[in-house]
Amino acid sequence: MTSLLQRSHPLGKAATQRQQIEGTALRLRFDDALARSGLRPLVATGIETLQINVGKLCNQTCRHCHVDAGPDRRESMPSAVVDACLRALESGGIPKLDITGGAPELHPQFRDIVQRARALGRQVIDRCNLTVLLLPKYDDLPEFLAAHRVQIIASLPAINARQTDAQRGGGVHEGSLVGLRRLNAVGYGRDPELLLHLVTNPVGAFLPANQSALAADWKRELKQRHDIDFNDLYTITNMPISRFLEYLLQSGNYDSYMERLVNAYNPQAAASVMCRTMLSVGWDGTLYDCDFNQMLELTLEAAAPRTIFDFTPERLARRRIVVGNHCFGCTAGAGSSCGGATI
Amino acid sequence: MSQYYDSKDLPRFAEMGTDSPELWEKFNAWYEACFRAGALSEREKALIGLGVAHAVQCPYCIEAYSQACLEKGSDPEQMTEAVHVAAAIRGGASLVHGMQMRNHVHRLSM
Numbered sequence: 001m002t003s004l005l006q007r008s009h010p011l012g013k014a015a016t017q018r019q020q021i022e023g024t025a026l027r028l029r030f031d032d033a034l035a036r037s038g039l040r041p042l043v044a045t046g047i048e049t050l051q052i053n054v055g056k057l058c059n060q061t062c063r064h065c066h067v068d069a070g071p072d073r074r075e076s077m078p079s080a081v082v083d084a085c086l087r088a089l090e091s092g093g094i095p096k097l098d099i100t101g102g103a104p105e106l107h108p109q110f111r112d113i114v115q116r117a118r119a120l121g122r123q124v125i126d127r128c129n130l131t132v133l134l135l136p137k138y139d140d141l142p143e144f145l146a147a148h149r150v151q152i153i154a155s156l157p158a159i160n161a162r163q164t165d166a167q168r169g170g171g172v173h174e175g176s177l178v179g180l181r182r183l184n185a186v187g188y189g190r191d192p193e194l195l196l197h198l199v200t201n202p203v204g205a206f207l208p209a210n211q212s213a214l215a216a217d218w219k220r221e222l223k224q225r226h227d228i229d230f231n232d233l234y235t236i237t238n239m240p241i242s243r244f245l246e247y248l249l250q251s252g253n254y255d256s257y258m259e260r261l262v263n264a265y266n267p268q269a270a271a272s273v274m275c276r277t278m279l280s281v282g283w284d285g286t287l288y289d290c291d292f293n294q295m296l297e298l299t300l301e302a303a304a305p306r307t308i309f310d311f312t313p314e315r316l317a318r319r320r321i322v323v324g325n326h327c328f329g330c331t332a333g334a335g336s337s338c339g340g341a342t343i
Numbered sequence: 344m345s346q347y348y349d350s351k352d353l354p355r356f357a358e359m360g361t362d363s364p365e366l367w368e369k370f371n372a373w374y375e376a377c378f379r380a381g382a383l384s385e386r387e388k389a390l391i392g393l394g395v396a397h398a399v400q401c402p403y404c405i406e407a408y409s410q411a412c413l414e415k416g417s418d419p420e421q422m423t424e425a426v427h428v429a430a431a432i433r434g435g436a437s438l439v440h441g442m443q444m445r446n447h448v449h450r451l452s453m
Binding site for chain 1: 380384385386410413414415416418419420
């Protein structure tokens with residue numbers, strides 16, 4: 001499998017994705033759902049997390065990837081943008097840096113970014129696909145991450161190989177277990193200062209399970225079967241965009257999935273969406289409300305700065321969030337965010 | 344009627360309340376209470392629902408509980424085992440009636 005872009009698939013273009021999602025006849029549009037909940041316009045409440053997408057290069061090509069990342073992608077955050085992100089982190093007093101991709105560790109400045117953010121006293125999150133730890137040049141990553149007290153959020157959709165491999169590619173489950181054992185070996189998931197959280201996206205067109213109930217099952221099973229430890233489990237709803245959108249359309253599940261998201265709209269989850277406390281930066285420095293808006297190329301509202309070079313916290317902290325029907329993915333059921341369920 | 348079962352009928356289930364709202368509400372309240380977590384988890388109850396759905400061979404229930412099991416955190420391996428349990432009970436139920444056959448045969452035979 002290759003990226004949508006590599007295959008010149010129409011969904012490789014953000015505009016085509018937006019047309020598909022916004023052109024779908026839903027019984028309720030997201031904007032109207034917000035209005036009914038007294039949340040329109042949706043407004044940010046501050047910036048607690050700066051999430052930087054350092055590039056689309058990845059050693060995996062997962063079927064549900066909302067970034068359309070893969071080994072064939074070359075977009076990578078230039079050093080001038082990296083510098084601007086770190087300046088914003090410092091000047092904005094933002095407590096948390098969330099590094100994502102692609103596989104963020106493949107960015108040539110990944111370690112530099114971690115070190116500089118930690119030197120500023122910021123909490124740093126690495127969104128790790130686990131198999132990157134098995135690549136020859138990256139086998140010292142667990143020690144590096146541990147030395148800098150980086151919080152790891154690692155992807156593992158299932159505790160059985162068939163489902164993990166169906167979503168993330170053949171052999172990924174076994175590789176992920178090896179990666180987890182290496183992280184455990186340096187203290188992750190065991191030392192209270194070395195946090196290792198797992199993230200699971202449903203392997204198909206259905207909503208995630210109850211986060212705490214699933215976490216209890218996984219802790220027991222991963223310990224019994226593989227002697228693997230982790231801290232929390234985050235359940236994340238698949239967004240109907242990019243390669244997951246391709247899957248939904250190909251499998252004939254698109255309409256019923258969208259209906260499921262709309263029917264599961266939860267006003268409490270809508271009030272708690274992550275974009276209200278997050279600022280997302282694209283590889284080229286463009287600012288977005290979240291990583292999903294980034295992939296749909298939905299930039300910030302017109303009154304807000306365009307790029308990280310124009311970072312001004314006072315014009316960003318209370319900005320109006322740009323929404324679309326894809327946002328139903330974050331408000332279904334118990335809610336969904338980069339930190340799992342929101343309620 | 345071109346066919347007896349249509350998946351589009353499943354989301355219309357609530358129409359059963361149209362001419363008998365009181366009974367429908369009572370059924371709903373009881374049904375929802377049954378599937379709430381108690382001594383058994385919601386995941387375990389959904390697996391039982393899936394097994395029973397196969398035992399009673401209700402295509403609506405099979406669709407609903409296949410999705411429910413996935414959304415409660417069960418995987419296809421666990422769900423397949425639940426269906427085997429249902430099938431084993433059904434098969435065993437047939438077989439154990441063989442005792443009735445044997446009793447009758449005993450009564451009628453020399």
